Amino acid sequence: MTAPDPGLTDLIAAHPRLPIHVFEDRHRYRCLCGWFEDVEPGEFTPHPAHVAFVVEQHTNGRITELEARIAEAQSLCNATGRYNAARQKHWNIRVFACDVLAALKGRAALEGEQQ
Numbered sequence: 001m002t003a004p005d006p007g008l009t010d011l012i013a014a015h016p017r018l019p020i021h022v023f024e025d026r027h028r029y030r031c032l033c034g035w036f037e038d039v040e041p042g043e044f045t046p047h048p049a050h051v052a053f054v055v056e057q058h059t060n061g062r063i064t065e066l067e068a069r070i071a072e073a074q075s076l077c078n079a080t081g082r083y084n085a086a087r088q089k090h091w092n093i094r095v096f097a098c099d100v101l102a103a104l105k106g107r108a109a110l111e112g113e114q115q
């Protein structure tokens with residue numbers, strides 16, 4: 001089970017529906033955030049759609065934020081991969097140089113014995 005988004009709970013709590021204001025020809029639905037919408041009596045309550053929109057915006061923001069972090073992690077991972085490849089190449093060259101040096105020393109020692 002995934003942990004709930006703590007920001008989402010606060011976000012929803014910040015958007016309670018205020019008492020409906022009744023006009024002669026329409027009802028005004030209001031939210032604590034200042035949002036309101038007038039509908040004809042008997043029409044659906046628009047407040048849940050308002051809260052759903054706010055949640056959607058919040059969620060889209062979180063997704064964008066997470067995608068940016070994933071891209072950053074991917075970029076770091078690629079950089080680490082390049083660094084490791086360069087280190088490996090450097091190490092291979094060192095090993096090769098040591099082998100060449102050992103071979104030269106061995107050959108010099110052999111030549112010394114032969115003289």
Ligand SMILES: [Zn+2]
Pocket residue numbers: 014015016031032033034035050054
């Ligand atoms: Zn609101």
